[in-house]
Amino acid sequence: MITIFENASVLDVEAGTLLPDRHLVVEDGRIREITEAPVAASDARRIDVAGRTLMPGLVDSHVHVTAYSANFTELQRTPPSYVSAAAASIMGGMLDRGFTTVRDVGGADFGLARAVREGLIRGPRLIYGGKALSPTGGHGDVRPAGIDAHDQAYNQPGLGCIVDGVPAVRKAARQEIRRGAHHLKIMGNGGISSPTDRISSDQFSEEEIAAVVEEAEMANLYVVVHAYTARAIKRSLKLGVRSIEHGNLADQDAIAMIKERDAFLVPTLATYRALKDEGVEAGLPAELAAKIDDVLDAGINAVEMAHRAGVTMAYGTDLLGAMHRRQLSEFSLRSGVVPAADLVRAATINGAKLMRMEDEFGQVKAGLSADLIVVEGNPIEDITVLTKPDTHLKLVMARGTVTRSAL
Structure with missing residues (x-):
């Protein structure tokens, strides 16, 4: 035809x-x-x-298509069959908003990508990294403080897996590469949805991060890092990470280093506004909601600094559960500090370049x-x-x- x-x-x-x-x-x-x-x-x-x-x-460079709820502990207890069905609904909604490619940075796998490719699931092209790698107590560790047991079965739904020490990190990275990952994701900083870490905490040793970067580079892939603070951003860049996710608490030095290293910044303002407005209703545990204020207002300042410095930014949303419907709000949230033409580039050619798929x-x-x-x-x-x-x-x-x- x-x-x-x-x-x-x-x-x-x-x-x-x-x-x-x-x-x-x-x-x-x-x-x-x-x-x-x-x-x-x-x-x-x-x-x-x-x-x-x-x-x-449109290209959304930071999604979690399996995140049907903002409660990640609940997600891990949900049958994989249900999560796959929920992901199909989420991806269909993305396609209907004009997104023809999305990059999943924790949760999606080769099975979902194949289902989209073969037409079994109606959705955008799915670029995935498998499970995000997290240390014990890191942003990918969703266990409450009093729970020690952790089911490491790969097919258990969840956005991350827990690995500690260079040998374990290398093996986990190689497993994701074996499963067809387009990139590797690490948790380099504390996060909102994780119950036992702090936004300010660095995660993984330098040796562990360097090991993931080495494994990725040997496979001609790159590493994505969840990072808010200037310290975590600079630490990750020094060790060879290519894609900075969020970056809300960046300072001028961190922004300059992103530019100098020719790395990418993927702000996700949409998720913080959504979590502030309706996160608890969507499943975010109330005790974690207080973390939102630590990063909400700072995010737009980081975007403005990055734009002025000429940093290449991609479009990302990081939405969860029912909040996926707000996927297009990132345009409005950035529009006060970024010109329309640059916003369009962020959601098209920049995303393609980030994924090394501009051809x-x-x-x-x-x-x-x-x-x-x-x-x-x-x-x-x-x-x-x-x-x-x-x-x-x-x-x-x-x-x-x-x-x-x-x-």
Whole structure:
């Protein structure tokens, strides 16, 4: 099947400009060509875009598709079959918001990715790292303080696994690589949803972090770190970590080091606002909610510093449970300090570059995967057009298949 988009205003995300009156041909799941002249093809499906914006599908670089609840202890006790069904529903919602690729940084695995690839689950392309690696008492350790037993079965639902010491860390990293991980994730700092750590605490020894980085680099992968504080960020970067997740408590030196090391920052403002508004209702234990204030207001300041310093940022949300519906709110939350064109890049080409897949998606360009959305309005002039899928998102095409259309 050949699909031809006619009369489209194609968004060049790198230049931040619209190219009007274009015709785009999709064949075998890829963009075959983009022309200024109408395309003759008798057997093609034709979609008249009528001057609307045709742009790359959105990329969310920080998700947890198995996190159907904000209570991670509950998640670990839930049957895998239920979690898979919940993940399918979550991913279908992501696709309907215009996200054609997501990067899962704790929880998703090769089975879910295969199910999406084979069409068994309706969802965006799923880039995954398997279980996030955490030390005992770290952000991936969801045991209450009085519980010592821990079921290490890999198929048990959960976002992380507990490993201590260089040999255990190396083995866990190699296991994720064996299972097809696209990246490795470590917990380098305390977090909100973990019951026994502090936001300010560093996690893993330098030797353990260096071991994970070495294993990743030998497999031509990279390491992602959960880190809030400036100290944790700088420590991770020094040891070779490439992707800083959150970064709310960064200072100028940490931001400068991210830029100097050509690393990526993935802020996730959406989750803190959501957790503040409705986290307890969504399952976050009330005793953990007090941690939110430690990072909520600082997040936007970190984003502003990073933008001014020229740090490459990707779009991330980190939402949990029912709060996944707020996935597009990150655009609005960053819009006060980041121009619309840069926000669009964060959610398209920057995400692709972060995943080292810019030759596969992230732009409207011949040869790339046909991951496309059609929106009413110009997001470069008004970023809010991307936040209103019910009225402004007119079509979603994922890997050459139209999954939603009002055209």
